[in-house]
Amino acid sequence: MRDFESITSGEARSVRYVLCDIDDTITTDGKLTARAYSALWDLHEAGIRVIPVTGRPAGWCDLIVRQWPVYAVIGENGAFVYYLKEGHKRVFLHPSVATGDVQGRLEQVKQACLKGVPGCRVSGDQFARIYDVAIDFNEEPPYLGLAAAEQIRDICVKMGAQAKISSIHVNTWYGDYDKVSMAKLFLQETGETDPRESVLFFGDSPNDEPMFGYFPMSCAVANIAPFLEKLSHKPTFLAGQQSGAGFAQCVKTLLARR
Known part of the structure; x- marks a missing residue:
């Protein structure tokens, strides 16, 4: 793993999407701090599409896609994507979502x-x-x-x-999907033939491991530490700080290197 401060200008300029977990990645002790929320806006204003990728529920995701500066949100660990098109919320459902009882x-x-x-x-x-x-x-x-x-x-x-x-x-x-399979599907729907070339992912916990394994550029905030030994696929980068502070500092570095 590399310290995020080592990211090169070439790597930073390749990023068109920032995908991020929410809880304990961009939040701190359950709160979305002003610093972390400002980082989301900084990414948005720089033309980088932000997509939270979360285990949080559909009800939360409806609010997030309407009120946060995000391009889309992947919810319930990959069951769906909510995004806005011409002012209307659209739903992209994973084809493997289970049906029946x-x-x-x-x-x-x-x-x-x-x-x-x-x-x-x-x-x-x-x-x-x-x-x-x-x-x-x-x-x-x-x-x-x-x-x-x-x-x-x-x-x-x-x-x-x-x-x-x-x-x-x-x-x-129930259903054969997860965060990474939905991220790949949705990004391909947007026209990204190989999403790995344009994404930087931020996470903090074991359920982010498939994302760490798939995307060549991934970063864990410092509170990943208790889980690192259990991960077969570790993130590329490690933030110097925990939670939202770590995310915000990495965004500052990313934008400065561009």
Whole structure:
């Protein structure tokens, strides 16, 4: 891994899209700081298309695409993309999103997690979700830690569901998709024949690993540290600071090198 300050002018000028996780990547202790939000605007005004790639729910993503300076938002770990076209919100749904009695199957997974890992609970934003269930292990107390998150994930996988660990939730769903498969599909829809040549991705947790592995230019904010040993695919760059401060500093460096 390289310090982000080592990014070259050539690398910086190749970036046309910045994709970024939200929680603990551009937020700090659950808040989107003025500094991080200003960094999003700086990217937008520089002509770089920003696409948050998040496990957060459809309801949040509807607000984000309407009110943040972003080109689009990928939500619920790749189930859909929301974007604006001629002032109207459009929806790009992943072709592998599961159909049928998905909610019934997810309910069974949810109950198994709640029973199997004492102290875990359904996330506070579950009411705004369409395609997945989020089990909270670290957003609100009691904070259960990574070992509990791994137990939750294992229960989900044993029941045939997909499951990814973020810094706060374990997201679980049925369907053959994830963050990186949707990012590739949507960028190809925009005309990018090889998205890897034009993207810089920012993340902070294990569910960002497929993005780290796919995009040659990726960066983790410093709070990735507890997870690094568990990652087979590590980010290209490492920010010098944590969370939103790390993201904002990297954006400043990126734009200066251009």
